[in-house]
Amino acid sequence: MSExxxxxxxxxxxxxxxxxxxxxxGLGIVFSVxxxxxxxxxxxxxxxxxxxxxxSNCQNDLRSSYLLHRSQKVGLCNKTHSN
Amino acid sequence: xxRACVRGAKATARKNTRRIPLTNLQPCRQYTAGGSSGAxxxxxxxxxxxxGGVGGTILYAKWDHKFRAAVENNVxxxxxxLGLALGPAYQGDIMKQVEMAQPPSMMDKPGKAPKGKKALxxxxxxxxxxxxxxxxxxxxxxxxxxxxxxIISAISEISTVPAPCDTESAVKEECKECQHHADPAxxxxxxxxxxxxxxxxxxxxxxxxxDQKEQDTLSSVSASLEExxxxxxxxTLQAIGAQEAAVQAITQHIHKLKEAMExxxxxxxxxxxxxxxxxxLADRTSAVNDAxxxxxxxxxxxxxLKSEIDKxxxxxxxxxxxxxxxxxxxxxxxxxxxDRVVTKLQSAESESKIVSQYSDLVNEAKLxxxxxxxxxxxxxxxxxxxxxxxxxxxxxxxxIAHAHRRIDQLNRELAEQRVREQIxxxxxxxxxxxxxxxxxxxxxxxxxxxxxxxxxLEQERKLSELREVMEAEMRTQLRRQAAAHTDxxxxxxxxxEQELRADAEQVLGSKLLEQETSYRQLSQEQLDNFTxxxxxxxxxxxxxxxxxxxxxxxxxxxxxxxxLWLSVEAxxxxxxxxxxxxxxxxxxxxxQAVRDSCHDNDFALALATALPEESLQRxxxxxxxxxARFNALRALVRRVALVDETHNSLYQYFLSYLQAAxxxxxxxxxxxxxxxxxxLDPFRLLSYASFCLEHGDLELAAKLVxxxxxxxxxxxxxxxxxxxxxxxxxxxxxxxxxxxxxVGLGTTQAP
Numbered sequence: 041m042s043e044x045x046x047x048x049x050x051x052x053x054x055x056x057x058x059x060x061x062x063x064x065x066g067l068g069i070v071f072s073v074x075x076x077x078x079x080x081x082x083x084x085x086x087x088x089x090x091x092x093x094x095x096s097n098c099q100n101d102l103r104s105s106y107l108l109h110r111s112q113k114v115g116l117c118n119k120t121h122s123n
Numbered sequence: 124x125x126r127a128c129v130r131g132a133k134a135t136a137r138k139n140t141r142r143i144p145l146t147n148l149q150p151c152r153q154y155t156a157g158g159s160s161g162a163x164x165x166x167x168x169x170x171x172x173x174x175g176g177v178g179g180t181i182l183y184a185k186w187d188h189k190f191r192a193a194v195e196n197n198v199x200x201x202x203x204x205l206g207l208a209l210g211p212a213y214q215g216d217i218m219k220q221v222e223m224a225q226p227p228s229m230m231d232k233p234g235k236a237p238k239g240k241k242a243l244x245x246x247x248x249x250x251x252x253x254x255x256x257x258x259x260x261x262x263x264x265x266x267x268x269x270x271x272x273x274i275i276s277a278i279s280e281i282s283t284v285p286a287p288c289d290t291e292s293a294v295k296e297e298c299k300e301c302q303h304h305a306d307p308a309x310x311x312x313x314x315x316x317x318x319x320x321x322x323x324x325x326x327x328x329x330x331x332x333x334d335q336k337e338q339d340t341l342s343s344v345s346a347s348l349e350e351x352x353x354x355x356x357x358x359t360l361q362a363i364g365a366q367e368a369a370v371q372a373i374t375q376h377i378h379k380l381k382e383a384m385e386x387x388x389x390x391x392x393x394x395x396x397x398x399x400x401x402x403x404l405a406d407r408t409s410a411v412n413d414a415x416x417x418x419x420x421x422x423x424x425x426x427x428l429k430s431e432i433d434k435x436x437x438x439x440x441x442x443x444x445x446x447x448x449x450x451x452x453x454x455x456x457x458x459x460x461x462d463r464v465v466t467k468l469q470s471a472e473s474e475s476k477i478v479s480q481y482s483d484l485v486n487e488a489k490l491x492x493x494x495x496x497x498x499x500x501x502x503x504x505x506x507x508x509x510x511x512x513x514x515x516x517x518x519x520x521x522x523i524a525h526a527h528r529r530i531d532q533l534n535r536e537l538a539e540q541r542v543r544e545q546i547x548x549x550x551x552x553x554x555x556x557x558x559x560x561x562x563x564x565x566x567x568x569x570x571x572x573x574x575x576x577x578x579x580l581e582q583e584r585k586l587s588e589l590r591e592v593m594e595a596e597m598r599t600q601l602r603r604q605a606a607a608h609t610d611x612x613x614x615x616x617x618x619x620e621q622e623l624r625a626d627a628e629q630v631l632g633s634k635l636l637e638q639e640t641s642y643r644q645l646s647q648e649q650l651d652n653f654t655x656x657x658x659x660x661x662x663x664x665x666x667x668x669x670x671x672x673x674x675x676x677x678x679x680x681x682x683x684x685x686x687l688w689l690s691v692e693a694x695x696x697x698x699x700x701x702x703x704x705x706x707x708x709x710x711x712x713x714x715q716a717v718r719d720s721c722h723d724n725d726f727a728l729a730l731a732t733a734l735p736e737e738s739l740q741r742x743x744x745x746x747x748x749x750x751a752r753f754n755a756l757r758a759l760v761r762r763v764a765l766v767d768e769t770h771n772s773l774y775q776y777f778l779s780y781l782q783a784a785x786x787x788x789x790x791x792x793x794x795x796x797x798x799x800x801x802x803l804d805p806f807r808l809l810s811y812a813s814f815c816l817e818h819g820d821l822e823l824a825a826k827l828v829x830x831x832x833x834x835x836x837x838x839x840x841x842x843x844x845x846x847x848x849x850x851x852x853x854x855x856x857x858x859x860x861x862x863x864x865x866v867g868l869g870t871t872q873a874p
Binding site: 041042043045046095098099102103105106 | 755756759763768771772773776834837838839840841842
């Protein structure tokens, strides 16, 4: 059902977001603990990066239905010549 | 919410703009107040121009009538206006022009008519043509007919108007016309009647009457003339005879006198001579008296003859003229003879006067001498010749002395006379000249009179000859005209006969044709009726056969239709049998049943095959399930209303969710008849669609939902497809059922 697609997308988004955020957080914590002397900025950076990636993924997923694939692109040059 | 704000802003902007034009108008009013004087000037100028134009048109129309007529024709209501201003259009102008054209044509005819009268070719047409001249306007038809007759007569060279019978009547008519020319008013009512041709009997009677009259006058005149002539001739002859006798007597007398004077005759014969002389003198006087009386009588008779001649001339009958002429000639001759004889008589008388004067003188001398002798010798008697012995010497001496004295006296007288001879001769010559002059004048007068009379008679004779010639010519022309007329009448009669014959034949032919056609029509009708009856009988038979056949066919059809209907009903039922959320059972079997029941029906077959595959395989959703699904969809659509191809970032999604949370629209709204751009708002569309669905109009709901764009559209795509499927299937099924119903209705027979 087409109406259920959006819900699915949102599910994926959220899941992905959660995963990426968590992963980022974890990595951030690790990096912060390991390399950055327990500053908070790597945590926020990595979690932010994780969120950002999740955001971007979500957006792309939501946009994916509007993107034209290579096979669908139509050349316009011929048309202008004929006109 | 945003949309509401935007809408509010637009409304306020619109309100603001509405106020501005009102304020803009106010300054304009100041401009218009300042320019009012200019407008008044313009208005005044315009009025002036229009008034000037109208006035000029009226004036020119008054002067030129053609212009007026043109204006009245082209501009409506202008005739009313011009009538008010100038009065009605002058009709007389037009009539004048017509009349002006006519008189030149009419003036030619009286000019021609007098010429025609001479040749006397068309004596009748002048009567007709000159009469319309006095009364022109009322007799245009007459003129036309006259012209036509003129033309026809010119073509045929004969008068088509009935010719008058004789020259006298034509002459009389001409005279009448002359009178009519002088009296036009009297003529007009009379000459309006056309000239009828007088019947032959009337003409002949009139002719005979006229001839009779002529004859009578002629006879009377000739009788009177002859009488007068005879009497005058007799009197003249008598007079001439008397004159001659008188002349004879006079000459006789003169002769005798001369004899008596000169002859030396012995006395007894002398006395007899003197007696004869006296007798001759008596004869002469009596003869002269007789001659005078006879002359008087002759003159009387001649005068009466002249009066008679004049009277007969006054009758103006042509046949009398030669008689008159002859009488005049006779009269002239008699007058001439009389005059001649009278002159002879006068000359004889003058001669005798001389002779008698001479004799008187001689007698006087003798008497004187005798007196002297007797005075000298009183005793001697008169007759001195016989006294030779009786005279004495003294007496003789006295006588001789007397004689000598007498001789001396006579010599003296003679010498005197010789001296005065010339004077006397001159005087006598003068006297003679005067007398001669008088006589000459008289003779000249009489000669002139005679010559005049002669020439007049000659002229009259010539005139009469000419007139006869003219009469003869005219008679020949008339005869020719009559001949031409008869020819023309014959021709016309022939033509008329032919025409009448043709007409009669035509009428006969047409009548025959009519009869034939009517007969044919009747027979044809009978045939037609019989054929018609036969045809109707055959048709009825055929009809009955067909009815029976069709009954059989119809029953078969009815059975089939019933079967179809049953299958379609089954299909319909299966369509209705659907749970709330699951589709119906596949319609394949029912469709197959329908297909089976309509092998031969292309329409139903086509419809049956038009069912969508999905519905056949999987079944379709019911309307209720679709409705429920829509209600669920609605919230989702609301949420993604702002997301479309271009606006599809997560931010947009956030905004869209925000809008959905904050915006409130009617749950259900009745859709308008026509969607405008504002109605394409998703929220509106959803409310319209839900209204439609609540009222069972799935089709309209699907149409409205079809207007969604972007993400919303993608979301409802499946629902739309399902809805389409359902609608399609339902449409086909309804068509099939309608068809089955129709067929069933068609085949069922009313009880």
